[in-house]
Amino acid sequence: MVKEAVPLTEQTFSGKETKPVLPAVGNIAVKCTKCKEILYTRDWEKDLKVCSRCNHHFRLTARERISLLVDLDSFVEVDADLASIDPLHFATQPPSYPDQRTYAKKLEDEQRKTGLTDAVVSGQATIEAMPLVLAVMDFHFMGGSMGSVVGEKITRTVELGIDRRIPVLVVSTSGGARMQEGLFALMQMAKTSAALAKLREAHIPYFSLLTDPTTGGVSASFAMLGDVILAEPGALICFTGPRVIEQFMHIKIPENAVNSEFVLQHGMIDAVVHRRDLRSTLAQLLRLYSPA
Amino acid sequence: MAYDLEFEKPLAELEKKIANLQRKGERLKPEERFQLQEAERELPQRTREIYKNLSSWQTVLVARHRDRPYSLDYIKLMCEDFFELHGDRSSGDDHAIVAGPAKLDNQIIMLICQQKGRDMKEKQFRNLGLPHPEGYRKAERVMQQAEKFGMPIISLLDTSGASPALVDEERGQAEAIASILSVMSRLRVPVIATIIGEGGSGGALGIGVADRVLMLEYSIYSVAAPEAAASIIWRDSAYAQYAAEGMRVKAHEVYKLGIVDEVVPEPLGGAHRNYQQVAANLKEAIQKNLTDLKQLSADELLERRYQKFRTIGKYTRSEAPVT
Numbered sequence: 335m336v337k338e339a340v341p342l343t344e345q346t347f348s349g350k351e352t353k354p355v356l357p358a359v360g361n362i363a364v365k366c367t368k369c370k371e372i373l374y375t376r377d378w379e380k381d382l383k384v385c386s387r388c389n390h391h392f393r394l395t396a397r398e399r400i401s402l403l404v405d406l407d408s409f410v411e412v413d414a415d416l417a418s419i420d421p422l423h424f425a426t427q428p429p430s431y432p433d434q435r436t437y438a439k440k441l442e443d444e445q446r447k448t449g450l451t452d453a454v455v456s457g458q459a460t461i462e463a464m465p466l467v468l469a470v471m472d473f474h475f476m477g478g479s480m481g482s483v484v485g486e487k488i489t490r491t492v493e494l495g496i497d498r499r500i501p502v503l504v505v506s507t508s509g510g511a512r513m514q515e516g517l518f519a520l521m522q523m524a525k526t527s528a529a530l531a532k533l534r535e536a537h538i539p540y541f542s543l544l545t546d547p548t549t550g551g552v553s554a555s556f557a558m559l560g561d562v563i564l565a566e567p568g569a570l571i572c573f574t575g576p577r578v579i580e581q582f583m584h585i586k587i588p589e590n591a592v593n594s595e596f597v598l599q600h601g602m603i604d605a606v607v608h609r610r611d612l613r614s615t616l617a618q619l620l621r622l623y624s625p626a
Numbered sequence: 627m628a629y630d631l632e633f634e635k636p637l638a639e640l641e642k643k644i645a646n647l648q649r650k651g652e653r654l655k656p657e658e659r660f661q662l663q664e665a666e667r668e669l670p671q672r673t674r675e676i677y678k679n680l681s682s683w684q685t686v687l688v689a690r691h692r693d694r695p696y697s698l699d700y701i702k703l704m705c706e707d708f709f710e711l712h713g714d715r716s717s718g719d720d721h722a723i724v725a726g727p728a729k730l731d732n733q734i735i736m737l738i739c740q741q742k743g744r745d746m747k748e749k750q751f752r753n754l755g756l757p758h759p760e761g762y763r764k765a766e767r768v769m770q771q772a773e774k775f776g777m778p779i780i781s782l783l784d785t786s787g788a789s790p791a792l793v794d795e796e797r798g799q800a801e802a803i804a805s806i807l808s809v810m811s812r813l814r815v816p817v818i819a820t821i822i823g824e825g826g827s828g829g830a831l832g833i834g835v836a837d838r839v840l841m842l843e844y845s846i847y848s849v850a851a852p853e854a855a856a857s858i859i860w861r862d863s864a865y866a867q868y869a870a871e872g873m874r875v876k877a878h879e880v881y882k883l884g885i886v887d888e889v890v891p892e893p894l895g896g897a898h899r900n901y902q903q904v905a906a907n908l909k910e911a912i913q914k915n916l917t918d919l920k921q922l923s924a925d926e927l928l929e930r931r932y933q934k935f936r937t938i939g940k941y942t943r944s945e946a947p948v949t
Contacts, residue, residue: 421883421940426872428865451944482939489936511827513855516873517885520849521938523828524835527804528811528935535812551849553800554788554828559808573800573828574790578854582790592795602798 366390382609391566391609393546395448396455396472399505403613404459404468412458413490417451418483424514437514440476448475452483453508456491458500462617464624467495468503473547478508480552481515485522488556492529496536501620505543506557509575510550523555530559539623541616544571544594544603562619563603564612565594571603629895631691633676633684637895640669673895680844682870685877686852688844689823693898695905697724697739697782700822703905704912705730708737711768713760717797720761722753722785723833725768727777730909733916736772738765738833739782742823755824756789759802762832766806769813778816778916781833786851788829803832810835811935816919816927818912820890821877822897826851837931838915839885842904843892846875847885885938888915 363372369388378385382402383392394402400409420438427434435443445451453476456469469491471478488504495502511519533540542560544553547570554573557563565571572579572592580587590596594606607615629638647654647662654662680688688694701708701724708728713719725738742755772779788799810817810833819836825847841847848870849855855873856865874880877889890911893900919927 415943415945417942417944419940419942422872422874424872426868428860428862428868431860431865483941486939486941509858511849513849513859513869513873515940516849516875517847517880517883518939520827520831521885521935523803523831524807524811524935525938527807528835528932531808531812532932534808551828554803555807556804558798558801558804571800572795573788573803574795578790578857579792579795583792587792591792596795597798600796600798602801 367392384609389567389608391546391568393473393507395474396450396470396505399470399545400455400457400459400468402609403470403503403505403616404461404466405463409459410457412456412494413487414455415451416483416487417445418481418515420514421482421518422514422516424516440514444475448472450475452481452487453478454484454487456487458494458498461613461620464617464620465498466501466503466620467491467498468505470505471507471552473507473509476512478506478552479510479512479519480508480522481512481519482522484508484512485519485525488522488526489529492526492533492540492556495538495540496533499536499538501539501541501623502533503541503543503616504556504560505545506548506552507545508548508550508552508557510552520551523551526556527559530556539619541619541623543612543616545569547571547575549573549575558602561623562605564605564607564615565597565603566609566612567594567606569594571597631684631687633680633687637669637673637676640665640672644669670894677844677895680876682846682875683852683867685844686846686866686870686875688896689846691896691898692744694823695897695901696744697741697784697822699901700782700905700908701728701737701739703901704909705735705737711764714763714767716760716763718758718760720753720758720764721751722755722757722789723761723765725765727772730780730912730916734777735916736768736777736779737782738768738779740785740830740833742784753789755785756787757785757829757832758789758794759797759799762788762802762806765833766802766809769806769809773813773815776815778818778919779813779836780912781817781819781836783819783821783825783830783834783847784823784845785829786824786826787854788827788832803828806832807835811931812928814924814928816916816922817931818915818919820908820912821845821847821886822908824851827854835931835935837919837927837934838887840888840890840908840911840915841877841880841886842890842897842908843877844896845877846870847877847880848873848875 366385368390371387424437544565705728710726743749743752817836820840852866852870853863855869857863893903897904
């Protein structure tokens with residue numbers, strides 16, 4: 335049975351509501367950041383923020399993503415109060431750099447901007463009445479970068495899945511590890527991967543959904559460890575970003591290199607799924623992989 | 627070995643003075659003989675002073691010194707009977723990761739090491755010490771073999787990061803690292819990792835999920851190479867020095883953060899001044915930790931290793947801000 339996903343506008347958020355960050359072209363219309371088409375906001379939202387002309391999938395906030403994927407009002411957030419600190423007192427700045435905010439200040443600003451404590455929202459929910467635990471990243475909070483809080487919340491989500499013996503879903507969107515947390519950020523790769531190794535031993539399924547962009551330390555840890563790995567169309571998915579690849583190799587790489595379709599072609603993920611089919615696909619997977 | 631780093635200039639001058647005086651040999655005047663003695667006494671003293679207060683960036687330069695001993699140098703000096711294993715049994719063999727069984731005194735161990743190259747030709751051969759996905763897959767294969775035969779794993783970390791070329795993306799660099807991180811966390815044999823030079827990003831961590839993590843005194847360990855971090859934070863790799871300082875890359879700083887368990891001392895003026903000495907120090911540290919770890923059952927090892935990484939991270943509890 336394939337269900338039509340409910341458009342975002344017809345859903346309410348069970349958690350704290352945050353304002354979606356819209357590309358600014360006023361209220362009535364938005365401009366596609368890819369093909370420059372002008373889209374009516376109402377149509378665009380009904381299309382789940384996918385461009386009707388070029389199929390460009392706009393980035394969603396974590397809360398938009400949750401309401402898109404799970405049953406209405408089924409989401410119960412956990413660890414909503416875990417917040418980042420500045421563990422290294424990262425205060426060094428090149429004097430000539432225009433933005434002189436410290437990491438602590440930047441965190442405060444990002445929290446105010448997004449209404450989140452860090453770049454991930456986690457909890458429990460159902461999809462077509464089947465329970466799962468999930469952690470959903472948010473690119474709008476410091477580029478979805480992974481520091482202590484992201485690593486901790488993902489790890490707790492996985493451990494919750496082990497405790498309750500229910501499947502785990504992580505939706506990734508991240509520029510990689512958060513440099514300002516130094517080795518604490520790097521070690522979250524080891525921490526999340528270790529938790530997932532335990533999940534595997536417990537024979538509980540783990541689904542990983544990659545959205546634009548999934549790169550660096552996030553792609554090289556929990557994002558690529560799914561029993562089933564899905565990606566939205568056209569998402570940037572790589573370990574090294576295209577800019578760095580170009581610098582290293584002294585060549586120009588094609589615009590569509592290292593995206594969802596590229597990694598699918600190279601055997602790194604299982605499927606590229608359109609946003610409107612995500613919920614039904616996840617429901618199908620939950621049915622097929624339900625622990626006996 | 628010459629003092630050739632920028633901050634070693636006073637040492638280089640002293641060394642030059644000593645060399646000039648020594649060249650005179652028997653023709654030294656009495657006051658010159660006195661000067662020579664003074665200079666010879668001053669050199670180690672000044673070296674000690676300078677090396678005691680190395681800045682983050684200066685440490686980066688020492689960690690990257692072209693004469694710094696690399697993994698194969700340590701293997702030669704610490705082990706006997708090393709047999710190198712090649713290939714990931716799937717697509718190729720990576721030369722930036724060297725692996726294989728060896729004897730460390732009376733113990734058979736499995737070595738898994740990142741290897742840089744010294745001259746142009748070897749640098750190319752080793753891909754500048756930047757491992758390809760097949761390197762991590764070889765390492766993973768060899769680790770599982772070590773587990774099968776009950777050999778403790780000794781890994782040496784020395785890379786600024788994983789290889790960032792397009793072919794590496796095609797072959798799944800991200801998956802290769804993710805997979806080995808998760809496999810390492812569950813190996814039922816003792817694992818000791820040592821950062822011997824540069825420990826940069828997930829590329830280094832790829833062989834660094836261990837029961838004990840050691841770090842040589844003037845090596846560096848960071849979430850990304852300082853240049854990469856600077857270009858991420860400030861969009862310009864020229865700010866690398868600021869990034870190195872902010873990220874706390876020095877061994878004693880990393881130790882204070884609780885990320886590594888032990889700092890292994892280096893000889894005066896850095897590892898490159900005395901290969902034998904630093905290899906002996908490292909060997910002693912590995913032996914000691916190995917003896918400790920062998921007391922634990924496999925289940926205890928696994929639980930402790932899990933908790934070791936599980937507990938890394940700093941955060942607080944606070945209400946979500948209101949927008």
